[in-house]
Every structure is written in C-alpha cells, then in structure tokens.
Amino acid sequence: MTVYGIGLGPGDADLLTIEGKRLLEAADTVYASGELSQSIAADHVPAATIEELSFPMTDDDEQLRRAWRTAARRVAEANRVGDVAVVTLGDPNVYSTFGHLRRTLDVLYPDVEVEVIPGVSAATAFASALGVEIEAGSGIALREAIDGVAPVGPDRLVLFKVTDAETTAEKLAEAGYDVRFGRRLFMEGETVITDDPADLTDGGYFTLAYAEKRDLDREFLTDEFRTEESQSDELRTDEFRTEGQR
Template identity: 30%
Template structure:
C-alpha cells in the first residue's frame, strides 16, 4: 500500500493526528525534500527523493520513474508513506507518481490522506476570512469547480452542464462513518447539508 500523506504547511504542530499515526506505522517514509524530512523526523527516518523544479518533461518523467522504482518494493510488501507539504491532492506530483506506479505495478494500491492545504493555511496566516466563492489557480485556466452545501445536486449539475462541465463527483458527510461518494449517474437528487460537489469541464 502507498499512502500520499499531507504534512500541512510546514509547522510540526499542524500535522494531523492521522498523519502522526501513519508516519509511526510506515515501513518506509518517503519525502520530496529537506523541509518534509524535518517534519517527519520525530516519527521516523525518511528517504529523500529527487523531484527537480523544471519544465523539462523528459527529466520530470525520468525522475518520477526512478522514484517509483524506489517506492514500489516497499508498497508491494508493506506500508509506504509519501509525505508531502500541504495536501497531496492540491497541485502535487503525487498523482503523476501514482500514474507511473499503476503502469508498472498495477497490483499496488494507493490512496491519499489530507493535510492542511496552503489555501486554508493562507486564510489563517493572513487573517483573511474566505467567504463566498473564490478561484484557486496555479496560473492555468481553471477547469474544475467545487460547490459546497450541495443539497440539490441535480439542479446544480443541470446548470453546470450548460456551462460545459461534464464530470461530477459528490461526497456526502466527508470522513464521517457514513460517508458516501457518488459519481456522475450515481448522484442522488437530494443530499445531506454536509455535501461537496466536484465538477470538471
């Protein structure tokens, strides 16, 4: 098993309880650099992997493949934890790494565990309450949308389809014991107040 683990914005006190538990349980901890290595140090020695900051796709692919070969033997036989600053689903290389592992080692299961993202950390550090809708981008044109409190998802989806959105995922009561995840045609007409709808063009 491979777990992409969010380590938060860099302060060791902002690690989640789940992050601490997984770091202690890991057979091997992998990290992309020194800051992450320092964060996980109280819970285990980490193997630092090379993830170069470059636009050279050939070099990026080569490093991802080399890193996949280091992680795979651990993930095949035990628990490999890959600790990432912030959250592993926000602008991280974890999804690309998993794509390569899936190609080469399809039997390896992988998942992510959330960490405090730079977006929520920013709001706290800057004393800026994020209310109403807002856009998050790394400079690229936004291609996805997240709608909170999606109690009537079919009505919302009908409007989004008119705007060109085609892929939809609804998560109801996220991380509660009765959490449910629905995709596209599975999405119910009504959902809990604590529901989040994801849409992609």
C-alpha cells in the same frame, strides 16, 4: 500492504493530522521529497529512517518522466515488504508532486494499493495566517501566478507560486484589487506576511497572494448586533442625562 500519500500540512509539524501521524509512525519505509518535507517528517519519525525521492524542478519532460519512473520503482519495491509513507507538504492531491507519482504507479505497478491521507493545504491555511475570512456565499478562485502572472476576474483570488510579487501586485492593483502576500506560512521563523511586494524581491517559491476586489458590498446579519449595541449605548447615555437632571 499499502502506499500512503500523507499530507504534512503547510509547514508546522503540529498541523499534521492525527491519522497522518499514526500512519507515518507505523510505516515500514518513509519517503520525502525536499528538505522541508524531510524536516517536518523528522519531528514524528527518526530522521535516519527517511529516504529522499527526487522530483526535479525542470521543464524537461523526459527528465521528469525518468524521475517519476525511478521514484515509482523504488516505492513499489519497498511496498513488497511493508507499508510505505510518501509525505508531501500541504495536501497530496492539491498542487503536489505526489500526483505524478500516483499516476506513474497506476500505470507501471497497478497492483500497488495507494491511499491518500489529506493534509491541511495552504489553499485554506492562508486564511488563518493572513487573518482573512471567506464568508459563506463568496466566490473565490485558486490560480498559479508564476513569473508575474496576475489572473483576474473573481471577487477573490488565492494565487500560488508568486515568484515576481511586484509585477503581480502592480497588475492586480490596476485591475482594482487589494492584495496581501504570505511567504513560507506556518514555517517556523520564516513566515512573512506583508502588503508591500518590495518585501518579497528574491522570488521565493513558497509565496502566495490573496487578492480581493476593492469596495466589495459585504453585508452580514451579525451587523445588526452592532446596531443593537449602539442603540443600547444611546439608551444608557440618555439614562445618565436623565439622572443628572434630577
């Protein structure tokens, strides 16, 4: 019997992987943290079968440890009688509360077998949502940007937890970056994509930013196709002129 940490993807229930769906549907017990995770899981298994695990948003270390111990005990007890699915947004190993649970299980319940099923993470899904291409050979960094923080340095940045978009945008602009924001990407009816941080003034937790240095020197081998096509157009135009002179 196994505890499966299953990544649900960035918000659209259809972006759950085939393996994740199979194991979720086969699990004897399903745990989810938060209403959004529960609602996505409920697209695949009956909502009544999903139990909530509480992971409080707090800086109180003792409160967090109590929550992790409680969650680990519940999961370990359920695992004695069957397979357990613990679902989480994105990927369980990328900026996820599942890591706290897994480490707690490792220490307190070392006999529990844990397997992680990766999910589509916002770290990659943002590119499709924002229409961004990160071409081969590019440098890109993944950072948190809570409370107006604006890390700089690399040519391209993906910033998570952007809770003060206006301050972050101002700092990035001063440092020579263009920036776009995405909120609640792939969450039906809730997605916001904007260049204007004034559209994001309520401090939403599920907000990210993509920042790129201005005037990057970007050359692609495929640019030659445009040159070739342009030359072909000129040749065709010249043929029309020649025919008109006959």
